[in-house]
Amino acid sequence: MAGPLIPLSQAILLGSYPKEKGSTALSLWAMTATVGPIAGPALGGWITDSYSWSWIFYINIPVGIFAAGVTWIIYRTRESPTRKPPIDVVGLGLLITWVASLQIMLDKGKDLDWFASPVIVILGLTALISFAFFIVWELTEENPIVDLRLFRERNFLGGTIAISVAYSVFFGNLVLLPQWMQEYLNYRSVDAGLVTAPLGVFAVILAPVMGRVLPRSDARIISTMAFVGFAIVFYMRSKYVIEIDTWHLVIPTLLQGIPMALFFVPLTAIILSGQPPHKIPAAAGLSNFVRVFCGAVGTSVAGNAWNNRTVLHHERLTERASGQPVVQSTGRFDAVAAAYEHAVGARAFRFHRQYAGRDDGAERHLLRVRGDLYLIIPLIWITRPAKGGGGGAAGAH
Numbered sequence: 001m002a003g004p005l006i007p008l009s010q011a012i013l014l015g016s017y018p019k020e021k022g023s024t025a026l027s028l029w030a031m032t033a034t035v036g037p038i039a040g041p042a043l044g045g046w047i048t049d050s051y052s053w054s055w056i057f058y059i060n061i062p063v064g065i066f067a068a069g070v071t072w073i074i075y076r077t078r079e080s081p082t083r084k085p086p087i088d089v090v091g092l093g094l095l096i097t098w099v100a101s102l103q104i105m106l107d108k109g110k111d112l113d114w115f116a117s118p119v120i121v122i123l124g125l126t127a128l129i130s131f132a133f134f135i136v137w138e139l140t141e142e143n144p145i146v147d148l149r150l151f152r153e154r155n156f157l158g159g160t161i162a163i164s165v166a167y168s169v170f171f172g173n174l175v176l177l178p179q180w181m182q183e184y185l186n187y188r189s190v191d192a193g194l195v196t197a198p199l200g201v202f203a204v205i206l207a208p209v210m211g212r213v214l215p216r217s218d219a220r221i222i223s224t225m226a227f228v229g230f231a232i233v234f235y236m237r238s239k240y241v242i243e244i245d246t247w248h249l250v251i252p253t254l255l256q257g258i259p260m261a262l263f264f265v266p267l268t269a270i271i272l273s274g275q276p277p278h279k280i281p282a283a284a285g286l287s288n289f290v291r292v293f294c295g296a297v298g299t300s301v302a303g304n305a306w307n308n309r310t311v312l313h314h315e316r317l318t319e320r321a322s323g324q325p326v327v328q329s330t331g332r333f334d335a336v337a338a339a340y341e342h343a344v345g346a347r348a349f350r351f352h353r354q355y356a357g358r359d360d361g362a363e364r365h366l367l368r369v370r371g372d373l374y375l376i377i378p379l380i381w382i383t384r385p386a387k388g389g390g391g392g393a394a395g396a397h
Contacts, residue, residue, distance in 0.1 A: 010268070010288075011281040012075070027211030030265045031204050041178060045193030088145035094134035095145060099293065101127035106300035146289075147282045155383040159271035160287045162379040166227065166263065167291045168298025173234065174199075175299050181249070184242050195249050202257030210265045219266035223380045226266070229259030270383050 010029060017025040047055045105123035112120050138144040151157045178192035187195070214222065236252040268287075275283045 024211035031207035041193035045190035091145035098130035164294040171295035172302035206261035226262035
């Protein structure tokens with residue numbers, strides 16, 4: 001049900017502003033969207049620690065009712081052209097099948113030993129076959145549920161792939177970082193949320209500035225600066241050790257808000273650039289679907305990669321436990337832990353933490369790779385400059 005919120009909100013904003021203020025509309029949208037990274041982790045951590053994890057879902061009910069009421073009050077008297085094309089039932093069914101199969105496969109693969117499990121094999125084949133049929137059907141259907149023909153346009157293709165790949169890396173990091181702090185640094189949920197909260201500070205401050213700068217700039221240059229900024233932040237995080245203090249955790253998170261402000265609005269403007277009014281909802285919806293889907297896939301892949309590397313290095317450290325270096329480093333710890341009932345578990349945790357501080361630790365390795373990925377994304381340069389910086393606003397008015 002939440003899927004249409006982003007494309008509909010973008011389409012409504014671009015339709016409500018004149019052409020020359022399209023960048024301002026997108027900047028305002030981005031500014032409000034970044035409130036989530038500021039309040040979400042801290043609020044979610046506080047709710048989890050103080051009440052129950054289920055309340056992170058219940059809290060959306062009053063917020064959703066309030067937002068729906070305000071939207072209705074503002075737009076209830078505004079008319080817009082409406083069409084009632086036939087529903088592409090086959091395309092919708094194929095879409096649900098391949099997305100659900102792929103997501104379940106990625107989520108359950110680790111628990112079921114991946115392709116050694118018949119369930120994972122069946123899910124993988126189902127996703128592959130239904131995706132192939134989906135592509136063929138949507139390209140030949142007169143009224144497709146997803147207009148794949150939009151990918152024929154250079155700006156839509158390059159912008160969508162760039163924002164999706166980057167978002168998958170960004171979101172995967174956003175999910176793993178609090179887990180790393182809780183598992184290795186013994187942070188509470190609310191403390192991990194507070195550390196990640198500064199993420200949106202610069203994003204909110206700079207979003208209105210982007211509304212003024214973007215119409216007079218090349219969105220491709222600004223987006224490239226964002227990629228470089230993300231790479232620098234991830235490189236800083238790749239140097240994390242388990243002895244790190246809170247301040248050095250906060251600095252990269254705070255700085256990450258700068259590339260965030262230079263990231264979403266310019267690429268959205270490129271994606272929607274030159275789209276006619278009747279295609280803006282479809283273009284915004286498809287690009288956001290690809291972006292969110294890649295974010296989910298990126299999170300699953302990053303989580304599995306982190307777990308696999310953690311297990312691998314933990315086994316290597318355990319195998320060397322009888323060696324002199326490890327015995328010396330853990331001897332005093334074992335002498336103290338022996339007084340406790342769970343001394344074996346305590347020692348295992350010590351090995352786990354020792355691995356976390358290694359230069360080839362899972363979190364640090366993944367962050368270093370992600371920084372490299374941002375540096376090799378040239379896809380935005382296959383696009384044409386978004387005229388006026390307003391992107392889709394040109395056709396929305």
